[in-house]
Amino acid sequence: xxxxxxxxxxxxxxxxxxxxxxxxxxxxxxxxxxxxxxxxxxxxxxxxxxxxxxxxxxxxxxxxxxxxxxxxxxxxxxxxxxxxxxxxxxxxxxxxxxxxxxxxxxxxxxxxxxxxxxxxxxxxxxxxxxxxxxxxxxxxxxxxxxxxxxxxxxxxxxxxxxxxxxxxxxxxxxxxxxxxxxxxxxxxxxxxxxxxxxxxxxxxxxxxxxxxxxxxxxxxxxxxxxxxxxxxxxxxxxxxxxxxxxxxxxxxxxxxxxxxxxxxxx
Amino acid sequence: xxxxxxxxxxxxxxxxxxxxxxxxxxxxxxxxxxxxxxxxxxxxxxxxxxxxxxxxxxxxxxxxxxxxxxxxxxxxxxxxxxxxxxxxxxxxxxxxxxxxxxxxxxxxxxxxxxxxxxxxxxxxxxxxxxxxxxxxxxxxxxxxxxxxxxxxxxxxxxxxxxxxxxxxxxxxxxxxxxxxxxxxxxxxxxxxxxxxxxxxxxxxxxxxxxxxxxxxxxxxxxxxxxxxxxxxxxxxxxxxxxxxxxxxxxxxxxxxxxxxxxxxx
Numbered sequence: 123x124x125x126x127x128x129x130x131x132x133x134x135x136x137x138x139x140x141x142x143x144x145x146x147x148x149x150x151x152x153x154x155x156x157x158x159x160x161x162x163x164x165x166x167x168x169x170x171x172x173x174x175x176x177x178x179x180x181x182x183x184x185x186x187x188x189x190x191x192x193x194x195x196x197x198x199x200x201x202x203x204x205x206x207x208x209x210x211x212x213x214x215x216x217x218x219x220x221x222x223x224x225x226x227x228x229x230x231x232x233x234x235x236x237x238x239x240x241x242x243x244x245x246x247x248x249x250x251x252x253x254x255x256x257x258x259x260x261x262x263x264x265x266x267x268x269x270x271x272x273x274x275x276x277x278x279x280x281x282x283x284x285x286x287x288x289x290x291x292x293x294x295x296x297x298x299x300x301x302x303x304x305x306x307x308x309x310x311x312x313x314x315x316x317x318x319x320x321x322x323x324x325x326x327x328x329x330x331x332x333x334x335x336x337x338x339x340x341x342x343x344x345x346x347x348x349x350x351x352x353x354x355x356x357x358x359x360x361x362x363x364x365x366x367x368x369x370x371x372x373x374x375x376x377x378x379x380x381x382x383x384x385x386x387x388x
Numbered sequence: 389x390x391x392x393x394x395x396x397x398x399x400x401x402x403x404x405x406x407x408x409x410x411x412x413x414x415x416x417x418x419x420x421x422x423x424x425x426x427x428x429x430x431x432x433x434x435x436x437x438x439x440x441x442x443x444x445x446x447x448x449x450x451x452x453x454x455x456x457x458x459x460x461x462x463x464x465x466x467x468x469x470x471x472x473x474x475x476x477x478x479x480x481x482x483x484x485x486x487x488x489x490x491x492x493x494x495x496x497x498x499x500x501x502x503x504x505x506x507x508x509x510x511x512x513x514x515x516x517x518x519x520x521x522x523x524x525x526x527x528x529x530x531x532x533x534x535x536x537x538x539x540x541x542x543x544x545x546x547x548x549x550x551x552x553x554x555x556x557x558x559x560x561x562x563x564x565x566x567x568x569x570x571x572x573x574x575x576x577x578x579x580x581x582x583x584x585x586x587x588x589x590x591x592x593x594x595x596x597x598x599x600x601x602x603x604x605x606x607x608x609x610x611x612x613x614x615x616x617x618x619x620x621x622x623x624x625x626x627x628x629x630x631x632x633x634x635x636x637x638x639x640x641x642x643x644x645x646x647x648x649x650x651x652x653x
Contacts (some may be wrong), residue, residue, distance in 0.1 A: 176529050202431055205531035216526035218518075230530050234431075278530075 135184035162339035209279030215271035217263040224259025269300035438541035447549030458557035462564025495558035500603035504636035512632035515615025550604035
């Protein structure tokens with residue numbers, strides 16, 4: 123019997139910004155039904171990895187496959203097909219400021235389905251109820267608080283009932299209570315709607331609470347992928363630094379240091 | 389050696405940057421037209437409602453200011469032509485001078501500069517702030533191509549409304565000139581306007597309109613391409629907005645000169 127195919131497969135993914143390598147041959151896979159947290163400090167490459175998973179950046183080398191479709195080689199049709207099956211909640215919410223909250227949530231339905239207006243209205247209000255924003259559909263995004271914007275963005279992300287949900291920094295910039303509520307919401311979504319969820323975060327507490335498995339990213343390399351207990355028990359020094367909030371010790375390579383100081387076009 | 393190499397290097401980079409900018413704008417134009425004509429076949433239709441909204445913003449909302457400026461320019465041309473032509477005792481030529489200079493040149497130019505300031509900057513600011521706040525990324529992952537959603541409606545609206553505004557500006561400017569010149573020429577304004585009609589040829593109008601179509605493409609492309617290439621937060625949006633207006637107006641004036649040269653040979 124074949125093992126079920128993973129929803130996300132990344133093989134030997136590399137990414138560069140100019141001459142700086144941001145991802146060093148990353149391999150990883152996410153199976154259906156799990157909540158995977160991608161954890162790492164600032165500059166670890168987790169945002170770049172997410173952009174590749176979403177198809178916003180085409181891989182220079184390596185492969186990214188979602189639902190078995192290679193995003194680097196997908197036609198426009200195939201790409202659209204993949205995108206109808208994923209939902210994304212961005213760090214700042216990224217609600218369209220020219221539309222009301224309700225119109226934002228209804229946008230994917232309006233663009234991709236031929237449902238009539240009243241069905242669309244009911245479905246989008248239903249999703250707003252799921253994220254506890256019932257009755258807020260006529261407000262503009264600028265009238266919402268930070269936590270409400272994130273929840274509205276989540277409602278928009280799940281309005282098409284995606285099989286795969288991406289969540290970028292759910293707790294960034296929120297107070298502890300609101301971010302705990304968001305964590306609960308993520309767990310509920312997986313249980314109620316059977317979604318596979320990928321969360322990118324640097325918040326340890328929230329990561330340990332929601333994750334089935336954690337991938338730890340550091341300076342463009344995957345340090346480990348494992349369950350919460352495995353990550354906690356890891357004897358890798360960098361992981362323990364992350365867990366215990368220890369500042370990293372910067373090792374200076376004398377030659378590289380001199381080169382950086384003297385080179386004209388660094 | 390280094391003293392020479394550095395400015396040369398900078399010049400080379402600036403040139404490459406300029407070429408890249410033109411190439412990017414051309415690609416946006418090509419993609420936008422593709423979505424207008426074939427978008428519905430690949431599930432990326434350009435919505436009529438979005439075009440109508442842009443037409444209202446670019447066209448209808450600009451009517452009062454276009455009317456005001458058109459009228460003022462017409463009045464000004466009337467004053468100048470009466471003053472300068474009367475030196476030769478050729479006041480009667482004022483009608484044809486105003487009619488041709490407005491329809492061939494000033495109507496299109498004034499309207500384009502105005503729309504570049506109003507709508508070119510608005511496009512750059514809107515798309516710029518959307519890229520900064522990841523709204524452009526959000527559109528893409530929802531499966532809405534940003535070019536289809538943001539560029540194509542603006543391009544179509546601009547291509548319809550700029551020529552329309554130009555015709556309107558022509559009419560208002562000639563009316564303004566008539567109000568000043570008719571008494572000076574001892575004719576009624578109606579007689580002035582009728583004479584204008586008989587002197588104008590389709591070619592005169594076409595010259596202004598063909599320019600306004602080119603201006604429409606220029607304003608849209610410069611606005612959206614500076615908007616998409618915004619980086620660096622709110623400050624970047626401000627810079628892009630200024631850049632869009634300055635670039636559009638420069639291009640409009642240069643292209644206008646080139647067109648005038650070739651259309652009058």
